[in-house]
Amino acid sequence: MAEVVLAGRELTKLYRMGEVEVLALRGVDLELREGELVVLLGASGSGKSTLLNILGGLDRASSGRVQYRDQDLSDADEDELTLYRRRHVGFVFQFYNLIPSLTAKENVALVTDIVDDPLDPAEALSLVGLGQRLDHFPSQMSGGEQQRVAIARAIAKRPDLLLCDEPTGALDFQTGVLVLEVLERVNRELGTSTAVITHNLPIAAMADRVVTLADGRVQGEVVHTQRAKAADIRW
Amino acid sequence: MRALDKKLLRDFAHLKGQALTIALVVAAGIGVFVGFQSVYGSLLYSRDVYYERYRFADVFANVERAPEQLKSRIEAIPGVSQVYTRLRYPARFLVADLPQPPVGLLASLPDDGAPPLNALHLVTGRLPTAGQGEALVLASFAEKRGLVLGEPLVAIVDGNACTFRITGTVLSPEFVYPMGAGEILPDDERFLVLWAPRTELAAMLKLTGAFNDLAVALQPLAHQSQVLADLDQLLAPYGGRGAYNRALQPSNNVLDGELYQLQTLALAVPMVFLAVAAFLLNVVLSRLVHLQRSQIAALKAVGYSNLQVGLHYLELVSVMVLVGSVLGIAFGAWFGRALHDLYGQFFRFPVQLYHLEGRLILTAVGVSLAAGVLGAMVAVRAVVQLPPAEAMRPAAPLAYRRSILERLGITGWVSPAFRMVTRELTRRPLRTSLSVLGIALSVGVLIIGRFNADLTNGLMDLLFQRMWREDLLVAFAGPRPERAIRELGHLPGVIRAEGLRVVPVRMRVGPRHRDVVLYGYQEDGELRRPVSLSGVPLTLPERGALVTQNLLEILQVSPGEEVEIELREGSYAKKTLLIAGPIEDAAGLAGHLRADTLAQLLGEEPLVSLGLLTVASRDTQDLERRLQAMPQVLSVSAHATLVDRFEKQSAESIRVMTLFATIFAMTIAVGVVYNNARVALSLRERDLASLRVIGMTRREISAILLGELGIQVILALPVGFWIGRAMARGISATVDPERFRFPMVIETQTYAFAAIVTLAAGLASGLLVRRKLDRLDLIAVLKTRE
Structure with a gap:
């Protein structure tokens, strides 16, 4: 069995939103192994984004432990978390979170500017099929293209972990499949351990393992012996 | 170039309207700072170099007549390094075709032409040769009068005429600001100093082997007040009129006052602008951070540290501030040069170079950056503290409350739009107050601009x-009996003649003293009377004197107490004067009392020093000539000429000041209103678009947004009037209180002007934003963000 890259143990998270207190995680255990593609499935409000943010070092758990390889992130300070994200984690968000004032290539360069041994921005964009649209601004691209720029930005640092939060959530079916194909290719060709959050059940078929979350807890786990091809997924 | 730097430049370009208005406010502040500071530095440098190279004395004294042998005893006073004894005598001069002859001083020049102290700077011509009836004249007078070298000049001393031939024109460190004794404004045309070789002058003034004036240089670390006391003691038996230091030397005193005013303005005015700039940066950056919330989150998610992201926003602020600084420094250099030239018309230095020091430029940049960083701090701290995971989520809905008007229950009749306006204004009371304050500052600056006028x-x-x-003022060569006034009254064309007794005295309480003037008023006098700052004529007390409030403060005495006075003419006797009450005089330091009280105090018959005349015709030339020909008359001046001169001298600087202040205030008003409006628009775009979607008209949603701005502008007006008054008071305080005190009058027109300009700036900003509001893309606005 492949080595565990990232592990969360007994994770809980309580946060305030405006005047409301929300218990988003109620003791979650999750592991991500080398080269694995895991899909986290769950309804809206089940705690999957919170979990991903904690695993990716964007947020801290209220209790529990997070371990990346042999580094304990549970008590890491802000600088250590920043370095962890910078060196090891690539993020893809539902709303792309591109910088609207920068072109596709410049959005990728944002990352390649600050890491050692990155991919060339143009090469990263070619990997996601956007080699011809380097100088376009986000406002000049479709949602699928913007999401692929976001993926290029995430993989340009050659991350060890690719964490994707509803990457197809804002896209239509055809564009969504295109994005999933890119994620599948990155996972296969670069061997990047990948976690994909979705509430879209058919996407689970492309995973090595599917973890279902409900109400802040892990509800079940299914291991696939065979992954479906992204191109074959329909919803 | 790093991708983050490209983002910075593009954000800057995107914010250009706001960036420009902020840069202009910074530029105004830095411009004033650089302008005033550079002029201050240049004048200070010119003065210091002048005083040092020309050995300007530290202590001065005037005496009736002292033997030259006294010099060695003065040199022996501990702390004295050099003594220059000389002759000084008031004189009037006859110049062809000048109905009002100039008055001034005859001063001695050592026969070798080289004074050991207070050296002269030869501007044109050559030094006079002793024994040839030659003399030097003050350059300002020669230039103003177009005096040609070699021309004769007649001086009249005690009724005796003496002719000198002018061989050169000079500048003197004692007359950087050439102004006659007792004058309130310099008059280059009517004040002159003539330097003639001492031997000749001594013979003319019957002062051979004696001196009546001296200048003293002190050793470093000398005990100045002790030297002054020792000197007074030595000179007393010879009619010593009290030694004084540089601070009280008339020309230097004015120069000091002017430098102090420059220095104060150079700090106070830019602070107003930089505070406004800091506030605007806070408003604009806070909004930017709000709008770029998800971008900040993305930057942090991909691995940028808090410091890097925070610095990124600080750099954006720095770019705006630096653009403003560069504009401000360029403007300040121009403004400084113009102001320096203006000063050059009044202050005369041998070397007068305007220079803008590199250090000042660096300070300007540093100060503006500091203001920028201070303004941006709150917003940048929010950037740094924003947890990336939280930034991914939409911001929590803002907490609104019912506004105070609603809680008071007076909203039954107001529209929902008005309710939205008041809730928005009361939801962020600090922001609203700061906006109101910002606009109020511009109202204040506008008032200041006109206040000068x-x-x-x-x-x-x-x-x-x-x-x-009076129409004509006649100065007698010395005190005259009262019948001199009756004689004046009989001259043809004179309607009324009154006399005024003017006695120079040194008023003293313990170690504190000032040289001031006592005025003795005729009982039935109408032409001169003591008047308070508010213009109300005051009744003179039966006993004692009304004394300038400021003088009472300097001497630390109160009404009912007595002060010691030493006469500065005639007997030089010491007397005691009762202070009957304070008076707010407009100019100078003085005591006002009845002529009979004054005569009694001096132990003399009623005398007059000035004749005050009202005349039948506006054309007074003949009368003036006639008066001038009288031997007892020292000078005649026409009221109208003085008014003209005053107007001419102040008109130019008032015009310039009003223009600049108006431009500056407009910059602030537009900066504050426009930025507030833009920020309000971008923060509430979605709300307003939603209102349009549910059926509100453009006019209705404009009313909501612009209503907010309108209320802020209206609230700002009274606050601004108050601030303007306070700033006016502050600026008045920078004027040397020993020379002038101003009636604090702000005309209704000034308030109206400030209000109209502010409303216009508000309206213009509103219209700019309204254009954007009309173009609101309903669908796009509702689609963007979550």
């Missing part, structure tokens, strides 16, 4: 309408 008009009204009401 009000001040001068007020002062002129007080001086020339209420206090000095």
